[in-house]
Amino acid sequence: MTGFGRAEGMVGDRMFTVELRALNSKQLDLLLKLPVACREHDAGLRQWLGERLVRGKVDLFINMAPSTGQGGGRFDRQLLAAYYRELRAIVQEIDPEVRTDLFAHVLRMPEVHHEREEPVNSEQWTMVMALVDSAVEAFNSFRRSEGERLETDLRARCLVILAALDRIALHDAQRPDRVRERLRRKVEEVRSEVDEARFEQEMLYYLEKFDITEEKVRLAGHCAHFEETLDGPAQQGRKLGFIAQEMGREMNTIGAKANDADLQRLVVEMKDELEKIKEQVLNVL
Numbered sequence: 001m002t003g004f005g006r007a008e009g010m011v012g013d014r015m016f017t018v019e020l021r022a023l024n025s026k027q028l029d030l031l032l033k034l035p036v037a038c039r040e041h042d043a044g045l046r047q048w049l050g051e052r053l054v055r056g057k058v059d060l061f062i063n064m065a066p067s068t069g070q071g072g073g074r075f076d077r078q079l080l081a082a083y084y085r086e087l088r089a090i091v092q093e094i095d096p097e098v099r100t101d102l103f104a105h106v107l108r109m110p111e112v113h114h115e116r117e118e119p120v121n122s123e124q125w126t127m128v129m130a131l132v133d134s135a136v137e138a139f140n141s142f143r144r145s146e147g148e149r150l151e152t153d154l155r156a157r158c159l160v161i162l163a164a165l166d167r168i169a170l171h172d173a174q175r176p177d178r179v180r181e182r183l184r185r186k187v188e189e190v191r192s193e194v195d196e197a198r199f200e201q202e203m204l205y206y207l208e209k210f211d212i213t214e215e216k217v218r219l220a221g222h223c224a225h226f227e228e229t230l231d232g233p234a235q236q237g238r239k240l241g242f243i244a245q246e247m248g249r250e251m252n253t254i255g256a257k258a259n260d261a262d263l264q265r266l267v268v269e270m271k272d273e274l275e276k277i278k279e280q281v282l283n284v285l
Contacts, residue, residue, distance in 0.1 A: 005139025237284035
């Protein structure tokens with residue numbers, strides 16, 4: 001399930017911004033991007049989030065910026081000078097005649113553009129976590145709103161399948177007469193005498209072989225179970241996926257046994273709705 005949450009606030013003399021973004025995933029896949037000042041809290045934060053986010057490909061970004069007017073250079077001068085001296089020594093050792101702009105290379109070296117970041121203390125980290133908690137609440141609120149839309153869509157598609165199943169039942173009730181008439185025409189075409197008792201026996205065998213009563217009952221039961229699960233507690237996404245698979249099995253069997261163009265068209269309609277349900281279920285936690 002997708003999601004987004006954001007919170008920001010001052011912690012000491014630094015501005016912190018927290019953003020949570022999520023895409024669909026069968027498992028919880030966390031990516032944390034923290035400022036250097038917060039890196040030591042990575043493991044604890046990862047565990048804290050794992051207990052609250054359930055599943056999804058979730059990215060957490062914590063950005064830190066000094067407050068307006070805070071002093072401090074934009075470069076780490078000591079590190080920049082150290083890089084420059086080391087590069088110059090290497091050039092002198094290998095080939096003193098080489099002409100290259102060492103300073104331009106130094107400016108592209110890692111971390112020279114960032115001032116030293118003092119690690120956040122325990123009190124400041126508590127304030128940062130309060131921002132994370134606010135972002136998670138906004139994130140979960142986003143998910144709840146999306147979940148309500150998904151529930152409405154899933155229920156509507158389930159009703160479409162049940163309506164098609166009712167039409168299948170009507171067609172199926174008339175199928176024995178249609179089959180009997182079709183077989184009699186075939187017999188007449190070959191101008192063959194038919195023993196009525198044997199004909200009825202063959203009809204019974206044929207109808208038993210292609211009977212779909214059990215499949216119709218099971219499919220209706222799976223649809224009812226699907227809707228009951230939607231009414232159940234949170235985190236039912238995987239269960240809904242399993243029920244949708246069982247619905248698909250019954251539809252496939254009905255289609256295989258139908259041997260009737262009208263029934264098969266209705267099965268195709270149900271399968272189309274089921275595929276849309278399966279796509280949407282991937283968004284359910």
